[in-house]
Amino acid sequence: MTRVLFVILCVWGGCAAASERIALVMGVAQYAAIPQLANTVNDAHGIAATLSGIGFDVTELTDPTGTQMATALRDFAFQAETADLALIYFAGHGVEFQGENYLIPADAKVASNREVADQALSLNDFLQAVDRARKMRIVILDSCRDNPFGDLVAPDSATTSAEGVVGGGTRSLGGMAQPTPDRGTLVAFAAKDGAVALDGTGANSPFAAALMDRLKQPGLEISLMFRQVRDQVLQATGNRQEPHTYGSLSGIPFYLAGGDQLAADPVLAWSSLRPDDEAQLAMLADGGDTRSLLGLAYMRLNPSDARFDPGKAAEYLTRAAEGGSPEAQFELARQYETGKGVPQDPARALELYQAAARQDYPDALNEMGFFQYQGMLGLPADPAKAMIYFERAADLRHPQAMFNFAALIDDGLIGGKGPDAAAAYLYDALRAGSTEVLKVLTEHPDQFKPETRRALQARLQENAFYQGALDGDFGPGTQRGLRAAYGIE
DSSP: OTTOOOSOOOOOOSSOBSOSEEEEEEEOOOOSSSOOOSSHHHHHHHHHHHHHHTTOEEEEEESOOHHHHHHHHHHHHHHHTTOSEEEEEEEEOEEEETTEEEEOOTTOOOSBHHHHHHHSEEHHHHHHHHTTOSSEEEEEEEEOSSOSSGGGSBOOTTOOSSTTSTTSSSSOTTSOOOOOOOBTEEEEESSOTTOOOOOOSSSSOHHHHHHHHHHTOTTOBHHHHHHHHHHHHHHHTTTSOOOEEEEBOOSSOOBSSSSOTTOSOHHHHHHTOOHHHHHHHHHHHHTTOHHHHHHHHHHTTOTTSTTOOHHHHHHHHHHHHHTTOHHHHHHHHHHHHHTSSSOOOHHHHHHHHHHHHHTTOHHHHHHHHHHHHHTOTTOOOOHHHHHHHHHHHHHTTOHHHHHHHHHHHHTTOSTTOOHHHHHHHHHHHHHTTOHHHHHHHHHOGGGSOHHHHHHHHHHHHHTTSOOSOOSSOOOHHHHHHHHHHHTBO
16 A cells, blocks of 8 residues: 555646636526416626625526526536636525426426426436535525415325325425435525515515625624525525535535635634634534534634633534534544544543544544554554545545555455556546646556556546557656646637
8 A cells, every 4th residue: 555645745847727716597487388486687797796706606597498407507616626616606496306306497398396306406406516616515595485386386196295285284295395415515505495585675585685685794604694685685585595504514614705716624724713703603603513522622622822721622622523514523533543632542532533433524534544544543454444434434535545445456455446447547646636636647557557547548548638549658648638627728
């Protein structure tokens, strides 16, 4: 395992990279067969202009058909792979059917419940489009303003359950169901689960107006921003509409306008939080919000900050870990492993690493792979178990794990996987933004066998990053392809 990336040390610079923050904004007002909406296109225009004004590369669609929406999502998904942050905003009719959320294109002609799924795009389609952004994924739905189908949509033989049938259950087609996005993805709804959103009496919906106001607020951390949007909408609608957010943000703070927008180090990033925002964070932490507890802990792990207090950080992390946060479990494990702020306790550290790994926290899975491979923290050396951890972390797109697992495949240590699989992991590591993998492949490609190098060239060729021969020679053409796949223009 001489090629294993144990520690991230390399930095790649000197070249222009692809857009760090991208957005797809869609507004649908002119529906072909269902009630039209007054403000959705205005909302889309306003949100697009706001996002562009704070540095997003924005693609905007007005009254798109289903085909146009699907094409835009596919193209956006590819673009998102080399972006740090990918955001989608949709304003238009949205419905819930059998527990699934659907967004309605302009040309939808629906006569039965089944046709909702056939002609609309699902929330899962939107989530998949942002899924591979490197650091942050956001989907915002300013939809379900009313029931667009009413009694015109009749249940068919395949869709007669109470859930999703008009007038046939606790939730009508006019409401949106609560999603379950993966960790690191935020879904924001204009209204809470099962409720409708108001179109507004002015040029914009209350939700869009609040978003435009808050998005451009400099230095406002994203979780706090959406809470302020909620409060603003409640006030504007006399408490008739309450926006909701779902999902789980990472422990790194994000600022959509101003501030260190996509900082890599959570300790430094949280330390720069404004005092008034820290007070709100403390209030949320008192209520048990695990991300707020994480933020307060990170502040106290910065030795350059007057609040430096590893013991207090461990207290916050303990509360967050007990609340189920895998990131808190992982960070607390590191403190117990090193004895930072707590008595050194390898057994307790192992318990916490294992707890985080059971929740598929990629960093913990990768660490468990090392521990199991090398026989650390009281574990016996067991390469076979280590491979299971490495593979799971790699499949969750952990950059180091993807490189490590590709190297193990290349060495012939993983049964049933050959050069194509190794190349796939290396390609995905490049797309995920691993500067270390880019450096190895451009400066020391001979670390991998010719078969793996040829397979990687084929993968680059499939995605239009390389047009040369599949010869395993990483000359100037392959080098350009590698850099293009990484996102360097």
